[in-house]
Amino acid sequence: MLYFLALVSGIIFLLPTLTKSFFALRKNKGANRFWLDSHNLIGVISLPFHIIIAITVVVFAFHDAFYGGLSVGYGERPLFEQPQKSTMAYSIKHLPTMNTYLKKVSELTDGYEVQSMAFSGLNSARPSVGITIMNTQEMMRNSAGDFIYMNPYTFEVTFSSIPMNAADVYTPLISSFFSLHFGGYGGDLGRWLYFIMGLLGAFLFYSGNLLWLEKRRQKHAQQTKPNRFMASLTIGVCLGSVLAVTTTLLSSKWLYLTGVQTNNYYLCCYYVVFFIAFSYAFASGAAKSAINLLYLMSLACLFIPLTTLLTLFIPSMGLWETRQVASIMVELVAFVFSGIFYYAACKTKHRAYYGERNSIWALSSTIQPYEDKKTVLL
Secondary structure, eight states: OHHHHHHHHHHHHHHHHHHHHSSOOOGGGOHHHHHHHHHHHHHHHTHHHHHHHHHHHHHHHTHHHHHHHHHHHHTTSOSSOOOOOOOOOOOGGGOOOHHHHHHHHHHHOSSOEEEEEEEEOTTSSSOEEEEEEEOTTSOOSSTTOEEEEEOTTTOOEEEESSOSSTTOOHHHHHHHHHHHHHTOSSHHHHHHHHHHHHHHHHHHHHHHHHHHHHHHHTTOSSOOHHHHHHHHHHHHHHHHHHHHHHHHHHHHHHHHHHTSOHHHHHHHHHHHHHHHHHHHHHHHOHHHHHHHHHHHHHHHHHHHHHHHHHHHHOGGGOOOOOOSHHHHHHHHHHHHHHHHHHHHHHHHHHHHHHSOSSSTTSOGGGOOOEETTEEOOO
16 A cells, blocks of 8 residues: 555656656756656656556455455355365376376366476375466466366366356456466566566665655755664665575575475575675665675676576586576576676765765765864865
């Protein structure tokens, strides 16, 4: 709700000057004006996308709350039709062939291809197979595809993210919200567009905080404690989350070799790195932590393609191989961002040493004291 409010209120404030300065990027009027123009331009361009994100997140963020409210109206009746519990024990000896499942999916769907199958409880009274299906021409539940859960012996569908009959209105309605939020349509092109729009949203948030801090900085001769706190919070959250994401992407290449439940380790890796970076931002201050975190982000991005290159020089290790175009693009994007983060770290370091002394972005050890009410400049 706050996210949506920030987007809409920003546009309302911008409306009076929108027609005059929409595409204006005025470099000759100082860094603050350039940042403000960039912030406004990206905010307007990406507004529809981020409104979609803000609205669709409500559906799955409050699933339980919605179902709890519906249960009041349903009373004792179940919200969903529950499958009858079977007392019959099945045996894996009677499991159909893989081609049988492919044929069944083809009968149940139109234009979908099977991506994977996950079997469980095959020798029990409640066997199940989860089938992931893909159709880039449809709005899928997420970019990884839709899914169908069925009894692997009787082919009875117990749950599906796509409608199994024309009377099912609820399933496609809910799936469309998931699809819009996760970019489950348009294939790889749609996913890359979501990636770009997501980056624009991150820049919008980061630049907005920087502009807010800069505005408050100009109103005080000395930096206030709330300003320093907000600066550390901005660096810790923004740069810390990016560092955690890049580190998690890097770790995924090695976790793949261990055969562990990678999702659990993803969460552990992300939050450990994030909270270390977050704590470091407050311990060292915004200026110093911004420089070092940007350097670490550059290294993490650089190690992603470098790690993949091991497959060329040490093929006996049996590591992953990058052959698909989408995977190669990920490596190239990581390499490009390594250079971007390194350049940003150099610029941030230059500002810390040679920028304005009365600034939250200046290293405290380089701030010169006032002498006879005159600022000593480096």
